[in-house]
Amino acid sequence: MEDQQPAAVIHTTGLTKHYGKVQALVDLTLDVRPGEIFGFLGPNGSGKSTMIRTLLGFLHPTSGSASVLGLDIVDDSVEIRRRTGYLPGGIALYDSLSGADALDYLNDLQGTPAVRREELCERLQMPASVLRRKVRDYSRGMRQKIGVIQALQHDPVLAILDEPTEGLDPLMQQAFYSLMDDLRDQGRTTFLSSHVLPEVERICDRVAIIRSGHLMALQNVDDLLARRxxxxxxxxxxxxxxxxxxxxxxxxxxxxxxxxxxxxxxxxxxxxxxxxxxxxxxxxxxARLEEAFLEYYAGDDASEEVRG
Amino acid sequence: MSGLFPNAWTVARREYRQRVQTRTFLIVTAVLALVGVGIPLLPVAVRLIAGDETTAVAIHSTDPVVQSQTVVALGAILHGDSDGTRWEITAVGDAAAADVRVRDGDLDGLLTVSRAGDGELAFDMLTEAGPSSQWLFAVRQATTQLSIGDRLVRAGIDPTAAGGIFAPTPFEVTPVDPDAKSPEETYGAAYMMAMIMVVLTFMAVLTYGQWVAGSVAEEKSSRVMELLITAATPRQLLSGKVLGTGAAGLTQYAVVVAAAAGGFALEGLVAERVLGDGGSASLESVNLWVLAPFGVFFVGGFLLYATLYAGLGSMASRQEDVQMATGPMLMVGMVGYFAAFIGLNTPEAQWVQVASLIPFFSPYVLPIRMLLASIEPWEWLVAGGLMVAFLFGALWVAARIYSAGVLLYGQRVNFRAMWRAVRVNR
Missing domain, CATH: 3.30.70 (Alpha-Beta Plaits)
Known part of the structure; x- marks a missing residue:
């Protein structure tokens, strides 16, 4: 069976990260398959960002190992970052640049043509008139949209998005969801973190639940919903x-x-x-994932921490 | 491993534009340029304000011969001084009236001369001037000369021959090396120039190094860094930052130094126009072309410091921590600075020679040796080679600190953690 599966886009084995005595990630083993949207779900401070930073080589695991796109996260982190689109949580940009300049600048550094820029700007409603303005004058949602566009504009095979819909209004969240659907249809892989259950339920194929660094569940969303x-x-x-x-x-x-x-x-x-x-x-x-998990892990206070 | 370019240029270009376009940069540069022009012209201005004033001193004596001799001799000595003070030396008969004029401010001083029983001349100055007054000092010196002349005449020496006694003795200095750059007459100016260069280098390294460190810390605390580090490698970001911010700093520096140089060039001209004399073009006698090779070391040293400043700046999570994180660089800079100041007085010493080859100190110490001593060609090569090697070493170390430092949030500056990062991080 294992041989028939295409090689995992992200593969972790016993990934563990300690900050001093604090255990941020504990023995995490999971696979992200090509062409899927993988949700990484957990309350704030559960280790989601630590996981993402470790995958991108910003942090080094205390023990265990992982590969992204077949590349080792410790030895080949530069190459991993070059091939991946990344949206950090709580995005920050240079205030004195315009939105368009920020996108150009990041794309210049990234070095791959921004083939998706126009489409993304249109779908997320960032017209040229808005892009001309300085980031200083942007709302939280506009900055987040710039963040999403910069992560996807060069059409990476893998996008790693840390809480991508933070700050987006409901209409833009819907636009983002349909964008995710299209990316999946085109065979792109997305790894996204979220603490919003309906969102994961809406867009993800599979979901991992993390709490205090521990992997609580790893399930196919459809299976979960069907058994709920x-x-x-x-x-x-x-x-x-x-x-x-x-x-x-x-x-x-x-x-x-x-x-x-x-x-x-x-x-x-x-x-x-x-x-x-x-x-x-x-x-x-x-069907709500929250209740599905409550059911799966009834009696385990872990799932109660996950907010809807 | 990705190459340094073109990403380092991309970063440098943005850093440069962003900094140069800020209002703060423009205002500070303009103000510093004005100060740069102003400082060399300051002596002219001082002379302009003080120049119109005439120092009026009245001479009184009960002995008319002594009085007239003092007026003539004192006048001759004081007018012979070239510091530009104008004197009005007059004889007064009515001491009481002159006394009143001094108190009213009409006269600067009333000098009462008397001959004591043993024949010595005695002077008594009535004045409102304080003990540090320059004209009072000049008069005092003149009276000493007058007194010595008087003693010689009383000792039976012909007054005409007495003049020769005060003539300066011929004294020539012949350097061992005929090419030595410090003939006696320009040494003062060269010394002055060397001192200015040490101060300017020190200021440039510290100010703009601090800029680089602050800007790294700012990107880190605002978390822009997370995006950048995904798109470019730490080495590219670090080099770009150093080049861009460094170039902005050097732009400001060049504007200010050019303004100051313009001020010095204008000093003579302005003095001539305003004061009617040539003034003293203090630094004209130094051949500025000897400083050209120093430019290379200035830029090299600047980059060396700025690179390490950038690396250390990445250890700070907030602007307030930048000072602490970059403390070691300040200390190294201070050592070079003080070494250079001590070296000013012993430019030929062996330790100065050694210091001028060490990259961290050469930007400070080299100008001293260039201006006040001489440098062998092999020393240039060694100093240059070491500078290049240290630059690459610094980039390597700083990039490691940087890649470890930029993403560690909220941690206290900790040199043990930093050392670990340098050893472990890739």
């Missing part, structure tokens, strides 16, 4: 029919014409069973 209990509520014309035989349905509560229940897994069997002219209203709440 959804809350359903229904309203009938007349009395509610008997539904207890449907697979996955539990906790059925009937109150006159209203009924609530929880549904585990696939929704199709349930939808077929309830299909009836007397059904007036149906609500299936979207």
């Amino acid at each position: 209990k959804r809350r359903v509520s229904l309203r009938w014309r007349g009395a509610a029919p008997e539904l207890s035989g449907i697979p996955g349905l539990a906790d059925v509560k009937t109150d006159g014409d209203r009924m609530t229940a929880t549904l585990l897994g696939d929704v199709s069997g349930f939808v077929r069973a309830i299909a009836s002219p007397s059904l007036v209203d149906l609500t299936i709440e979207p």
